[in-house]
Amino acid sequence: YTIAALPGDGIGPEIMESGLTLLETIGKKFQHEFNVTVYPFGGAGIDETGDPIPPQTIKGCSEADAILLAAIGGPKWEKAEKTPEDGLLQLRKTLGLFSNIRPIAVSDSIAHLSPLKTERVKGTDFIVVRELTGGLYFGQPKHWNDEEATDTLFYKKSEIDRIVRQAFDIAMTRSKKLTSVDKANVLASSKLWRKTVNEIATEYPEVTVDHLYVDAASMKIIQDPTSFDVIVTENMFGDILSDEASVITGSLGMLPSGSHAVSGPSLYEPIHGSAPDIAGKNIANPMSMILSVAMMLRQSFQLHEEADALEKAASEVMDAGFLTADLGGTTTTTAFTEQVKAILE
Amino acid sequence: YTIAALPGDGIGPEIMESGLTLLETIGKKFQHEFNVTVYPFGGAGIDETGDPIPPQTIKGCSEADAILLAAIGGPKWEKAEKTPEDGLLQLRKTLGLFSNIRPIAVSDSIAHLSPLKTERVKGTDFIVVRELTGGLYFGQPKHWNDEEATDTLFYKKSEIDRIVRQAFDIAMTRSKKLTSVDKANVLASSKLWRKTVNEIATEYPEVTVDHLYVDAASMKIIQDPTSFDVIVTENMFGDILSDEASVITGSLGMLPSGSHAVSGPSLYEPIHGSAPDIAGKNIANPMSMILSVAMMLRQSFQLHEEADALEKAASEVMDAGFLTADLGGTTTTTAFTEQVKAILE
Numbered sequence A, B: 001y002t003i004a005a006l007p008g009d010g011i012g013p014e015i016m017e018s019g020l021t022l023l024e025t026i027g028k029k030f031q032h033e034f035n036v037t038v039y040p041f042g043g044a045g046i047d048e049t050g051d052p053i054p055p056q057t058i059k060g061c062s063e064a065d066a067i068l069l070a071a072i073g074g075p076k077w078e079k080a081e082k083t084p085e086d087g088l089l090q091l092r093k094t095l096g097l098f099s100n101i102r103p104i105a106v107s108d109s110i111a112h113l114s115p116l117k118t119e120r121v122k123g124t125d126f127i128v129v130r131e132l133t134g135g136l137y138f139g140q141p142k143h144w145n146d147e148e149a150t151d152t153l154f155y156k157k158s159e160i161d162r163i164v165r166q167a168f169d170i171a172m173t174r175s176k177k178l179t180s181v182d183k184a185n186v187l188a189s190s191k192l193w194r195k196t197v198n199e200i201a202t203e204y205p206e207v208t209v210d211h212l213y214v215d216a217a218s219m220k221i222i223q224d225p226t227s228f229d230v231i232v233t234e235n236m237f238g239d240i241l242s243d244e245a246s247v248i249t250g251s252l253g254m255l256p257s258g259s260h261a262v263s264g265p266s267l268y269e270p271i272h273g274s275a276p277d278i279a280g281k282n283i284a285n286p287m288s289m290i291l292s293v294a295m296m297l298r299q300s301f302q303l304h305e306e307a308d309a310l311e312k313a314a315s316e317v318m319d320a321g322f323l324t325a326d327l328g329g330t331t332t333t334t335a336f337t338e339q340v341k342a343i344l345e
Ligand SMILES: CC(C)[C@H](C(=O)O)[C@@H](O)C(=O)O
Pocket: A085, A088, A089, A239, B185, B186, B215
């Protein structure tokens, strides 16, 4: 198993180290060989090579079986000609990572951490399927000068088709309930989106489909989060809604995500950012990275037993009261990692 | 004072009747003449004339001193060639209503109604200033067919300039804290937006300005709503974030909004929609409409004493325990209105 690791910026290197340490432990325990190569990416790429996504990083990622990304960005590179974020968008586009999957779940034991009233959020368990290589992020023309600015929200039907099918397939493995989010009362692209969803729905008669406008969806995620099963939406709406959804769990530091292409390596990464304010202090919660590693083991390598072992060990450590600062505890990043390692060994 | 009233659809006519009854009471008490004309608009416009915004409605609104709108839309007209929503967009554009102001406040007495934990939401008091006649809603090209779809997010600098100035002016009357929301790490239009905000900021040295990405803003509205004072953002982001913000109050039925042009009449309306499911049952909360009337009295007619009297009477009725179904009570729309009327008289 060849893995490209992109530690990136801020707390990125710290949580990546945690993830890779435990990957090695899993490898020893279950006798797999994980060939991990670390590549410069994001701000670290700029510092090392002048480019957030240098050629060797693109090459290494393309040739890998899977990619682990920790986090990128920070004030230092905000004014760069090519920013860390530009590098991330280029990576997604180059690898064709059109499908971003973000599970949002609130187990009873952490429901009290939510900013929402506990009764309201308890039992929340849904998946946001976000289109990742189209829409307003990539459409042309896209330019600005001192007088005016233009971005373009463009979708080919085939781009909508493949992400929507992916969402239906996921819904089939769950409660068979799909919510498609658009703004079909205003946007032309949403009209094509909605039509495409309705067409594909006829091929999945078991799945109950409903449509929500994006503004209504932003309300319902707060008012009634347990009502969702699978949400599918376009790139920009997915960016906003998946981040909104992530905070209702009260544990942003614990959420992994996976991005997939039609063929080629998938990329796994925490949902949260690089948190420059707490970087280098050994206090970041490595759970999101650990769970991203588990997601990779399961989804890219079909190593289900290994993924289960890792997730179980990590949650045992939490249950034993070893909590990082974001969850009100005092456990350091490395101490948490060592505890998980000890259980695995 | 000439007023154009657009009751629209769903619960619209019921809450409009409440608002107009109390406007008349205020008129008698303070000896003003309010000349109210009701015009067909939205689904009601389609049913009456085939057009959600018939010529007489445009003319009546343009010539009025202020416009009251209740709510529009519903499943009945979703497939219309020109929908109620199209009519609303046309009205905004025709009257140049570029600035939509939505106050979001959570008084201690209603904080327990919020879906957020009470301690977290208590004291929330901010204003969302949304650009309303530009961006993704109106940019050209905008079209779709069975193969592809395009929307265009276009802004002239002058359009950004005027809404941002409006937001700075509002911030000057409050805690002098402005949060500009964009997606400047991805969108060209957001880069011009951010640059314009920073330029105008030099003219308002007393105002503290910060910039948030829209995804971060969607999180912070839930995590730390009391940290905001004035938020300014473009049309599509404003649609999503102001609706998200409105539900954290737990009392969507109580929120008014105002939309303003460079010159000409302003429009006042509840934040919520037409709620077809509860229409005709005399159970809708008329507070949002009553507060929209008060906003009109204050902002369009400078009738501050009158606005105060109306707001005070309405909140006395609520304090006395007369609550509509959305707030857990059993008071009807008309009974609530009669109570307020009695206090005013
Ligand atoms: C960093 C940024 C470009 C990115 C996005 O908007 O897609 C991030 O917010 C995300 O959600 O992965």
